[in-house]
Amino acid sequence: MIKLKGITKTYYRGKVETPVLLGIDLHVREGEFLAIMGPSGSGKSTLLHILGLLDRPTGGSYRLDGIEVSSLSDDELARLRNDKLGFVFQAFHLLPKSTALDNVLLPFTYAGHFPEDANARARRALGRVGLEHRLHHRPGEMSGGECQRVAIARALVNDPEVIFADEPTGNLDQRSSLEIISILQGLHAEGRTIVLVTHDTAVGCMCRRLLRVVYGKVVSDEPVAEPTVALQQLQTLKEAAK
Amino acid sequence: MSLAWRLLKTAVISLWAFRSYAALMMIGLIIGIASLTVIHQIGQGAQQVVSSRMASMGFGADAFYISSGGGRLGVRRGMKRAITLTPQDAASISQVDGVAHVVPHKNVARTQVTAGGNNTNTRVRGATPGWAAARNWPLLQGRFVSLTDIRQSARVAVLGTTVVRELFGDVDPVGRRLRIGRTPFIVVGVLKSKGSSGWRDRDDIILVPLSTATKRLSRDDKLSGMRVTMTDASRVEEVKTEVTNVLRENHSLLPGVPDDFLIITPDELMKLITRQSRSLVAMLTFVSAVSLFVSGVVIMNIMLVAVSERAYEIGVRRAVGARRRDILYQILMESLIVAAAGGVCGLLVGLLLSYLATWLLAIPTAFSPTGFLWALGFSAGVGLLFGVAPAKKAAGLHPVEALR
Structure with missing residues (x-):
């Protein structure tokens, strides 16, 4: 589904060149749950931006579903993001003045045509993340965990082929983090492809495959032998709280 | 949605x-x-x-106005504002084919007017019997300037309501005396109020017979202007040309000398x-x-x-x-x-x-x-x-x- 070959990315600021990615090869198959880990400045976020078509690589080849994306125009990339990709960000990135429902409806606004059943689909997506009781709340009226669940619903609503999550638990407490990961694990169990960036080993161990990036290079790429089940952890946590 | x-x-x-x-x-x-x-x-x-x-002035489509002094409409005429029209001009114009009526008038400089103990300063205008009709200006009481008044240069006056208020208050002015400058007059009529037109109080006026204005109130018999009514509205331009010729001839203007009068048609004014x-x-x-x-x-x-x-x-x-x-x-x-x-x-x-x-x-x-x-x-x-x-x-x- 995703095939990267020799992807490089160099930032230019004036005459200073900052190479961030030094040639990444990566193959992500449908239904994988991949965690990209690495220290700050390793280029993992840049890699995710390139994978998510938010940024263009400086060199190399990126084929998404067999399409060479470097040859696509900005508008075509936007269309692909809308059609095939979903994003979850560390800072949630919800529109603060819009309700949860309106936030989830946002992708449809840019889908070319607004589907008849948009509202039903948005409600279903919010139901999927357990927020059917929060449809008309604004981000300011919800907890961080709830906001991130709205963001997941927004990523889900267009039924994307891949969900990208950039440090989705970075701003959350342990319990909310576990809730978010357990939702992602559930989505993976339904057959969705998920690529997640994190620097938290505990989160990394809840995915199925772990890619470590250091200084713009892949240093290890191996399956997680026994992924932690977030739901179990959550229950343990709840019992401990009692 | x-x-x-x-x-x-x-x-x-x-x-x-x-x-x-x-x-x-x-x-x-x-x-x-x-x-x-x-x-x-x-x-x-x-x-x-x-x-x-303009409508209340009776400036209909079948009339135009001739003003003394040359120049161009809308341009301050300054020194050219000489009083050049004469009773002879009025007589000649009334002979022009297509002209129905000529209603001349003469403005006397603003004058001090007294009656009893009151006095005011107002516009005094010499007019002919046709004046009120040409302006759609009906009388409130009494009568207007008559042909007999004109022949006799009678010292009779028709007052605007503002003048009546200033000089006589609530007293019925008809038949009373007043002085325009030093000349004594008798009030014979009062004009219906026209109201102010924004920048000028039109009721602040005294009308006297034209001949009285030229002979008794000023030193010349020149006219300030005249209203010319056509028999037919479609002939305005034609009559205008003919009137121009007549006036130039009367004033002995050589070709090339500009007109010393101004013809204003309602069209141009608008x-x-x-x-x-x-x-x-x-x-x-x-x-x-x-x-x-x-x-x-x-x-x-x-x-x-x-x-x-x-x-x-x-x-x-x-x-x-x-x-x-x-x-x-x-x-x-x-x-x-x-x-x-x-x-x-x-x-x-x-x-x-x-x-x-x-x-x-x-x-x-x-x-x-x-x-x-x-x-x-x-x-x-x-x-x-x-x-x-x-x-x-x-x-x-x-x-x-x-x-x-």
Whole structure:
């Protein structure tokens, strides 16, 4: 589904060149749950931006579903993001003045045509993340965990082929983090492809495959032998709280 | 819920989120549009007053007016304003084919008028019996100047209501005496009130027989002007040419010497008035256009700041699939809505101000549909024009940079 070959990315600021990615090869198959880990400045976020078509690589080849994306125009990339990709960000990135429902409806606004059943689909997506009781709340009226669940619903609503999550638990407490990961694990169990960036080993161990990036290079790429089940952890946590 | 509706809703929600900015953006526009509206209302009002005044003067399509002194209509005639028309001219013109009536008059300089212990200063005009009819100016009581008065150069006077009030108060003036300068007169009639016409009290007037004015109140027998009525409205131009020839001959003007009189047709007068008010409106429109330009610049700058503050919102929209042009349209839509809202507010403020102007300052105003359209067009134009730079800035943001 995703095939990267020799992807490089160099930032230019004036005459200073900052190479961030030094040639990444990566193959992500449908239904994988991949965690990209690495220290700050390793280029993992840049890699995710390139994978998510938010940024263009400086060199190399990126084929998404067999399409060479470097040859696509900005508008075509936007269309692909809308059609095939979903994003979850560390800072949630919800529109603060819009309700949860309106936030989830946002992708449809840019889908070319607004589907008849948009509202039903948005409600279903919010139901999927357990927020059917929060449809008309604004981000300011919800907890961080709830906001991130709205963001997941927004990523889900267009039924994307891949969900990208950039440090989705970075701003959350342990319990909310576990809730978010357990939702992602559930989505993976339904057959969705998920690529997640994190620097938290505990989160990394809840995915199925772990890619470590250091200084713009892949240093290890191996399956997680026994992924932690977030739901179990959550229950343990709840019992401990009692 | 259609897509257009969602886009509109998006814009309104964003604007509501940034309502303090939106209010700032609208202030300049409200002031600009309000003044534009007031200007048009006043311009329209003045035009209506002039038209109704011309109608009340009996300046119908079948008449024109000859004034002493040359020059051009609408240009101050200064030294050329000599009194050149004579009773002989009036007699010659009445012989011209197509002329029905000639109603000459003579203005005497403003004079001190006394009656009993009261005195006032007023316009005194020598007129003929046809004068009142030519101006649609009926009498309130008594009688008008008669042919006998003219023949005898009688010392009789017909008063406007303002003069009556000043000199006689509530007493019936007909049959009473008054002095114009040092000459004693008897009041024979009172004119019905015509009201003020905005800049001049038309009831502040005394009419005396034309011959009395020329012989007893001034040192010459020249005429200030005359109204010429045609037998047929379609012959105005033809009669005008013939009258010009007659007058030039009477005044022994050689070819090349400019006319020492001026013929004003209602057509020309109307054109002049519209031209004058149009140039006034054009000037004031220019002034408000400048203020609108300034408010446009303000809008642009505030929008630019707002775009920087909203970078992450734009990043989110881009991430979920908005194209550059979607962002461009959104920001343009927002500035258009702000500007249109500002325009409508400005229009309402302008309407309110012009009603206040009419009510408190007695400035005539009238609703001007063109002004209305100008206001809306202008504000929408300002919104679009000055929304372009912020919209381009927003659309040009790199999604990754924007999300940071």
